[in-house]
Amino acid sequence: MAARRTGQFTTALAVLLAGGALAGTALVGAAAPASGAPGTERIAPGVEYREFDLAAAHGTVRVHVIGVDLDDKDVRVGLLHPDAVAARGTVSRLATAQGALAGVNGDFFDITETQHPGVAATGASVGPEIADGRALKAAVPRGQRFGPALPPGTTTEDVLGVGTDRRARLDRLTLSGTVTTPEGQVKLGGFNQYALPVGSVGAYTSDWGSVSRARTVCGTDTERGAPCSKDTYEVTVRDGRVTRTAGAPGSGAVPDGTTVLVGREAGAQRLRALSVGEAVRVEHRVTAVSGVAYAFAVGGFPVLRGGAAVSGLDGATAAVRTAVGIADGGHRLLLVALDGASAYRSGLTLAEMAAALRDLGASDGFNLDGGGSSTLVAREPGGTKLTVRNHPSDGAERAVANGVGVFSGA
Template identity: 40%
Template sequence: MSSRSGTARAFLAALAVPLFLVLLSPAAVAGVLDVPAAETSRSQPVAPGVVLTSTEVPEGSDGAATRQHFGVLSADLGGGAAVGYADPGAVSAAAPLPQLIRPHDSAVAAVNGDYFDITASSAPLGAAVRDGRVVKSPTGTHENAAVFTADGTGSIGRARFTGTVTLAGAAVPLDRLNSHEIPDDGIGAFTSDWGTHPRERATLGADRVTELEVRGGTVRDVREKPGDGAIAPDTTVLVGVDAAADRLEEVGVGDAVAVGYGLTADGVRPHTAIGGRHVLLRGGRVTAPAGDTSRHPRTAIGFSADGRRMFLATADGRTAGTPGVTLRDMAGRLLRAGATDALELDGGGSSTLLAREPGAAAPTVWNRTGGLFRAVPNGLVVLAPPGSGRVRGVWVRPRIESRPPPGSAVPRQADPHRVFSGLRRALTAATHDENHGPVRHPPRPESLRWSASGGAVSGGRDVRYTAGAPGAATVTARWGPVHGAVELEVLPGPARLAAAPASLAFPDASGAARMALTGVAPDGSRAPVEPDDVVLDFDPELVDVAPRPDGTLRVAPRTDRGAGGIAVSVSGSHGTVRTTVPVRIGTVTEQVAGFDDAERWTASAVRGEASVRAVPDRSGEGRALALAYDFTSGQGTRAAYAHPPSPIRLDREAFGFGLRVRGDGRGARITLSLVDAEGRGHTLRGPEVDWTGWRRVEFDVPPAAHPLTLTRIYAYETSPERAYGGELVFDDLTAVLAVEE
């Protein structure tokens, strides 16, 4: 084996990396708050009266196995911050949250909002009020909402929609406004706020439908079928189903029709409102469902007892080391932050928290859900007045981001505000104005003057702090009379070195992986180890290892098949510590289920029916698994599941799966459900079964913590307009696995 040794310093020094602009005023320097349960919290200003606090709660036996990560944005609603409703311009539309807030020039923060009709219209389920105008009524029992009065006070209330339609002098109830669902024998109204989604979606299951187009208080058209397309600003479309359809059918073109409606929440007429699901806190008491132990990314909103302080909170999930939190975890976090009342907003892949860093021009994402931005129908945006644009402070922080970027497989890193004695930490700084906003003419990074207590600072654009003796250290950056500082904790050691991931496997010479190094102090405290301080030893014919400015190492295979390791060593105040990361390149395909045990598989269903049975396989000599399903009932997503006798656990990294499927041509979609080593669920979606006869279906595996466990195979349908049944047959489930060592 040939080897290559040396430090990563020369490589990083050659990189021309611009300073990452971030900020903080001298009076609001991020500090560490040591709280019970080994929590670590850090706060930073966003705007006057608006502060973002990031909290990490270790859950493993040594504080490292898994972690909860919360972001709580606190806003003083009486101190200059205001809250607005953000949407893509139509109720039946969705867009990523950064796109929703673009029209709001003074946006400094935002969160995603309500649950929504995700498989069809994208319409939110709850109430929506924008600038005092009712945009949407609650759908069904989805009545809880966060509401804001005209003076900015916030609260959690139950939204009540009332409306009437006056026909020939008689008033009848109006049940819904811009909703994807109209109740039995009810009437729904649609305005220009609705968008272009077909209104027929709201009438599924109805025997009779009548639609009236009303403009200027006069009926302009009567239709037997709901239409689609944009609605003019001065027009209201009324849709009646069954008994209400009969009533509307009595009206003719030219008749007078009056429509009136309004919305209140606990007797208050909101200026802004957005729907949510479970009430998490009420009067300082936790009301979140005790029986829900599922862990996911979360979003929630809370208010202080007087309604003058708002808390927007998210919890990370579905990322390496951070599986997510329960609703009661979320309630407890908001209670500790100071909220007495709180409401669950949409979580999972929808969960998004945006916040402006000091000196930045626009908010950036702060939470992680394991994927890229999901399109959502609405959100709340925090607005703050702009500042002067003159330099009034300096924000200093470590360059390493402990959070991986959205959708990235980069491992989460330890707290970069900790550094080991004798090792280095890359720092960055940016200037900001008195409102923590951007500076019109920022000084050049090299014009900042740096100093440190308990260590040394070097560099101009590429700033490095070298830690001195263990204890607290302050690093300060100055520009004329303006300055800012960051507090760092210097740890002794490290006594141990760990890599994440602890081993690497590649299917071939394509692709690459990212690896983060963490040192462990004698007392168990952890801190990132930067490539600057690393000595590497590896076979350059097997892999290439290069440092990244974000504090990770990029590992790329150089051959299609092979095995070896990357030796890593770091010298600190406790001597030299080492670790070796095994590397395997190449794959082997192995059968993981032949379905000879098909009679022991079981079935379940959501909004449908399902059953399984053993049938002859393709050759007629063995067994296969038949999954029969009925999707003729229910309007939402319907699924039919096949469960193995026990979960199928793989012993190595998996890059893909293959499954032979005898199709029925009905169009259901085939899916595999997996759980990774950290308990996170992964859904591997296959194609729609638009074929008959046997076909091989392939599934790619997303970034995950290996080994994986297969929990079920299933078929599903999302389109509410499609109702059918059928039978699929499965045989020869294989996995593409990493080669053995």
């Protein structure tokens, strides 16, 4: 099966190289053939790398692609992430630390807080994260996200994931949970996320890290730059009992087995009713709308579904971008990053990116963070060291919240 999938990947590239099927674009200056499709490198069984030039509406761009055969049992795709949700690292550092042989940057993230003086950016991602089958966080409210405007019908809960059945899909991950107290139940509104819905209570575990939780009560569901709430409260729960209360979100690492509850407005009022020693039970689940169990998932937003571009995609604003295509009914992934070197920095629009993914053989496509974050790393064939294959537009790798890593046991 692996040989068949690899052949389909190289064939799709060969067709694209020969025809320039992307509307309004044409391929130029492709590298000389190596094996399979022109210029293809076999990184490992089931994993290939390719780069080529594409003449798009705003200028020539260089496209870097990692093809991943999920039918190869030695290959898997997983979340690249730092030691904490509220932390960042370069793609090469994250991939090296986790033993990946290739990867790209992932979701948009909380990179700056200029609208909230005195409040530090957390570095946490916008959307949900699942690593090794375990949910690390949920999504922030739509109005609290960074990045380009979401296409109509998409949400911050949208993810690209690979299920425990080894098939890739587009899906949505939603949070459900409760805080049960002697006074009754409170619906959980957040889980390890940098922004809580107005009036809610959020849960923070050891996965959050040591960064201050002050940012979690800033902004509103529709305006991320709105002032921070002045009506807040925090409760620490360990072994089913309240061990500490505070009038504002705190900082410092959350110990294993401990949950910190942060409330704002109505949520803060509910938490104020709790006293040290009272019994509290916190339950939270991040589940897929489809019901699929995911081994890996990362946030972003769809640009291609069933071979058709998502409606309402921006067709005017071009940028350096990172995206992932799903092909062969979810059995194959295409990790795509554009080059940020000055000669190629004109980039693609979201509509062009959707078309490029389709022409590479994808039926579904998912846009990730771009600009200075766009990074693709891969090992040299037969080597062990990761190298950055594109040129990040900042001139060096940017530290990011997460990424998509390719791993092989071969």
